[in-house]
Each structure stands twice: as C-alpha cells, then as structure tokens.
Amino acid sequence: GAVVSQHPSWVICKSGTSVKIECRSLDFQATTMFWYRQFPKQSLMLMATSNEGSKATYEQGVEKDKFLINHASLTLSTLTVTSAHPEDSSFYICGPQSGVYNEQFFGPGTRLTVL
C-alpha cells in the first residue's frame, strides 16, 4: 500500500510565526497534491491543488500568500502557513495523487495550534 508521511504531526506556535508542513509520498510519485484542512467534526475542505513543478491552484477563500505551497518534487510537497493566527489552528491533511492509476491517498495530518 501507499505510504504517506506528514511532518510534523503536531505543532504549537505563537501568533505571527510561520509554520512549514511537509508531505512525503514514500513509495510512489505524486504528480498532483491536494491540501486540505479539517475543522472539528467536519469533512475535509480542499484548500489547493498543485502539480509538480507548477504553481498551485487555490480554492475560493484560501489566501495564496498566506498558505504557500511548494510541490518541488514528485515525492515532496510543503505547505507553509505564514504569519499564523489562532484562526489558522486546524488539522491540515495532504492528499498526494499517484500519476500511475490516479489513486489519491491521504496523509496522517498535522495538528496546528496557534496561540
């Protein structure tokens, strides 16, 4: 089965700082990466979609300057929450999509708490 890792699994930071979340597909190449956030007791909300080597496409209401996405390689994508504020506290989940069968997998998530 496909292995997806996210790092860190949880992070607590002060308001105003930036936090970088890494998502790695360990045994497959992800040509497309979906980034989601999940609020308590809610479904996954798609934030942005990125293809390797291209700029990410952001969904409505998601600030691209605040949530920086880098999909530099087929096995690594990063989401940086810049100048984080308490309202950014959430569960962030990556969803790499394999380019072979279009199967999409989900990372274990990163719990971000902004104080």
Add this chain to the structure above:
Amino acid sequence: SQQGEEDPQALSIQEGENATMNCSYKTSINNLQWYRQNSGRGLVHLILIRSNEREKHSGRLRVTLDTSKKSSSLLITASRAADTASYFCATDYYFGTGTSLTVIP
C-alpha cells in the same frame, strides 16, 4: 451532523447500461469531487467540479452540479464490468458514504 447524502446506496445494472449516482449537500460549497474506490484499493480521484461550473466530462463520465438544488450527479455511460466499485462525492464539508455500483457482465 450529516452534511449530505448519496443515493442510491447500491446500484446494480447490466453491462452497457448507464449508471447515475446522486449527491446532495446542505451548505454552500466551493467545489465538489467524485472518487471511485475498488474493493481493497485506494480512492481514485475522478472529477473536481467547482461551484461556478455546471457540467464536466471525462471520458465516459459526466458530472453535473446544481448549486441551487445543492446536488450533483455522476453519470457513467456504457458501463463496463470494470466500473464495479464504490463511488463517493466530497465537498468542502462532506465526504459521502458512497454508492456501491455493480455492473453485471
């Protein structure tokens, strides 16, 4: 609370027939995605349709979105046995429980 539902829960058709699955949701959305999952496998991303789009095609798949009715449908034309799988819709606030499609050869 449940933010949507899919119907039917199960659908069985003959090969060559068309299959239609429906998804309804309760809140305004930015986009809606359809996935397929074969038994024991991961989710396959089929189509993403945004709230300002009404219809999208991909091969034998046609997805419609009616934001006024808060509903979407997935149509598979000329079904094949290989289309047998579970199909899920997902919105910003809802990941469905799926429709189980069986295509009989």
